[in-house]
Amino acid sequence: MPADLSFNILGPLSVSSTEGPLPLGPARQRAVLSALLLAPGQVVGTDRLTEAIWPAGPPGNAVASLHSYVSHLRRQLEPGCPPWGRNRILRREPQGYVLAVEAERVDARRFEDLLREGRQLLRKARYPEASRILRASLDLWRGAPYADLGDYEPAVCEAARLEELRLATLEALWEAELAWGQDYVTAVAELAALSAKFPTRERLGWLLMVALCEVDRQAEAVAVYNRIRRTVAQELGVDPGRELRALFARILRDESVGQACLQR
Structure with missing residues (x-):
């Protein structure tokens, strides 16, 4: 496999090399590659690929069309492979097709690896390093994941999982920034x-309340708590969690919350 290929699904699908982005063809051809990237290195059956490409039901020539899409993708991913040669990247197997890509070549995997590293640095109180790594993980995002697959259920589920991790990354980033004592005005x-x-x-509300207190805007922090309390009661039927309630109580007692980010 060419050492310079990078597969990007955190936004519009793209594949790039040192020479630039590869042309990936029409929407259904891109959907084939997106579906294969849901399980890099694993065999994906033709039935699953067909469902991903034609969610409303396949046409009569679905198998031939699928073969054609794969053939065009092969030529883009491995242009040096002779027509009679066995492709190393996108291969036909008895049960379907496999995109033989190391997980670290996919931006979603790199994002998760960086998130894991950033969290470890955060736990070790290495805040500047944690902030740098977490920002690098978020910089990989260019838009909605797996957008080329529309309502295909496995893609929707994986996109939701990644979006949840993105929010967790943002929370970890601002925890590091506040603990580091950086620009509180920007943080607010x-x-x-x-x-x-x-x-x-x-x-997110907890972090916002801490940032507001750091710039002596306690009244606004109280207003944030009350807004969250009303919202979770109306939408979820619950009270705010223990951490948020504890922070609110500290603010009412006029206690410093400057070290709150370090006490999880």
Whole structure:
């Protein structure tokens, strides 16, 4: 396999090499590659590929069309392979097709690896390094994952999992930033936007309250708590969690919350 290929699904599907992006063809051909990238290195049956490409039901020539899409993708992924040679990257197997790609060649895997590393650094209180690694993981995102597969259920589930991890990464990043004592004004602005977008995400609200207290805006921090309390009650039928309630109590007692990020 060429050492320079990178497969990117955290946004519009793309494959790039040192010479630039590869042309991947029409939408259904891109859907074939996206479906294979749901399970890199594993055999994906033709039935699953057909379902991913034609969710409303395959046409009569589905098998021939699938073979054609695979053939065109092979020529792009491994242009030096002779017509009679066995492709090393996109191979036909008795049960279907396999995209023989190491997981680290896929941006989603690199994102998860960086997230894991960033969390480890955060636990070790190495905040500047954690912030740098977590930002690098978020920089891999260019848009919605697996967008080429539409409502194909396995892709929807995997995209939801990755989006949840992205939110967890944002929370870890701002925890590192606040613990490091960086630009609290910027933190307030960024966290306010995130908390407004994800109003039931208590951790984002917790971080926003800490940042507000760091710039002596305790009254606004109290307002954030009350907004979250109302929202989770209306939408989820529950009270805020223990951590958020504890932080709220500290603010009411006029206690410092500057080290709160370090006490999880």
